[in-house]
Amino acid sequence: MLEKTKIDYEKAVLIGVINRQQNEEKVQEYLDELEFLTFTAGGEVTKRFVQRVEIPNPKTYIGSGKMLEVEAYVKENEIGSVIFDDELSPVQQRNIEKQLRCKILDRTGLILDIFAQRAKTSYARTQVELAQYEYLLPRLTGLWTHLERQRGGIGMRGPGETEIETDRRIVRDRISLLKKKLSKIDRQMETQRGNRGALVRVALIGYTNVGKSTLMNVISKSDVFAENKLFATLDTTVRKVVLGNLPFLLSDTVGFIRKLPTQLVESFKSTLDEVREADLLLHVVDISHPNFEEHIASVNHILDEIKASDKPTLMVFNKIDQYVPVELAEDDLVTERNSTHFTLEEWRKTWMNRSGNSVLFISALKKENLDEFRKRVYNEVRDIHVSRFPYNNFLYPEHLDEY
Incomplete structure (x- = not known):
């Protein structure tokens, strides 16, 4: 009998x-989000340190007094990793590592580590590897710990520097090779997209962990991997969906996040071609998250970066079954208010519905209000299809419920 292994x-x-x-x-x-990222990567956060710093210390990012406080805690509690919420310079990372004598990660390095764990296909692994090497290149000097004696020893500086330069050249060659490999795969994927014909393309977009994959599974009756962790999906999944007798292609894309590393934006731009080439975007939002407005802004910012912000978009507010108003959530004496207290008419009266017909409220997990979701998507896809094939419009009624 196999015993369950404890993580x-x-x-x-x-x-x-x-x-x-x-x-x-x-x-x-x-830091709440960084803690969730740490948990996703396999870490357990035991303490947070926060300091007011107008200008980051060029050597250690935080002040010397706070560094001593962190150092004492790390030694006393046998901490394996210290994770900074902002990106560290190579010099800062090297200096902090010397003082704390443990792994030092910044937000970018942590996200890259999660992506490396989650990458399953050859395409995703190539994209992540390219991003990792581009992140690693300026930090190589800090990794040559076995050359420590050579750095400070008289007459031993040459071999150390030579080995580092050799390694830099190897990394640059690897980056060049990976870019060529990605370029080849991109051409293959472009051919695949071209072979899909003139079917209307719909893309699910949104912040990470908002329920895109769950919604994909419900609508397309597929089994896309979905998990309550950040970046559960890295590879773009495309499924053919038929509503009524109207077929279209639905794609589930990688989730966005605030402070997304530049290396990842560049490496995954080809993956986001599915978003750029989509006819309709379904912007999924986790309405139960207290800061979902900022999530919307972050997604819109990345859409601007990839020049896809002008596409027809439906805002899909998901997880209405988990929504708790902030003023009630903070009051322990008041029963938490959930979806049983909010009718769809009440949702439609909120400021979130100011975009009119471009807003929907659903729960993909509980399958609430999915009939209206299907009708709205059907009508949007139908309009696009009719504009593309004006002579076939008699095949499709005005509304899905006419079948």
Whole structure:
């Protein structure tokens, strides 16, 4: 009989800073997300350190006093990783590593690690590997710990520098090779997209962990991997969906996140071609998250970056079954208000419905209000299809419920 193995989570601490760009409330919100990222990567956060720093210390990012406080905690509690919410420079990372003598990660490095764990296909692994090498290249000097004696020894500087330069050249060659490999795969994928014919293309987009894959499974009756962790989906999945007698292609794309590493945006731009070439976007939002408005803004920012912000879009507010108003959630004396207290008419009266027919409220997990969702998507796809094939419009009624 096989025994269940207990997952050993690596102990980690988080570090954030308060400055003009982010107040204390914002920092705690970012650290909440960073803690979820750490959990997704296999870590357990035991403590958070926050310091008010207008200008980051060029050597150690945070002040020397706070560094001593972190150092004492790390030694006392056998911490395996110290994770910073903002990106560290190679010099900062090297100096912090020397003082704390444990793994030092920034937000970018942590996300890259999660992507490396989640990448399943050859295409996704190639994209992640390229991003990792581009992130690693300027940090190589900090990784040559076995050359420590050569760095400081008289007459031993040459071999150390030579080995580092050799390694840099190897990494640059690898980056060049990976870019060529991605370019080849991109051409193959472009051919595949061209072979799909003139079917209307619909893309699910949104912040990570908002329920896109769950919605994909419900609508397409497929089994796309879905999990309550960040970046459960890396590879774009495309399924043919038929509503009534109207077929279209539905794609589930990689989730977005605030402070998305530049390397990942560049590496995954080809994956986001599914978004660029879509005829209709379904922007899924986790309405139960207290900061979903900022999630919307983050997604819109990335859509601007990939030049896809002008596409027809339906806002799909998901997880209405988990929504709790902030003023009630903070009051322990008041029963938490959930979807049983909110009718669809009440949802439609909120500010979130100001876009009129471009907004929907659903629960993909509980399958609430999916009939209206299907009708709305059907009508949108039908309009696009009719404009593309004006002579076939007699095949499709005005509304899905006419069948």
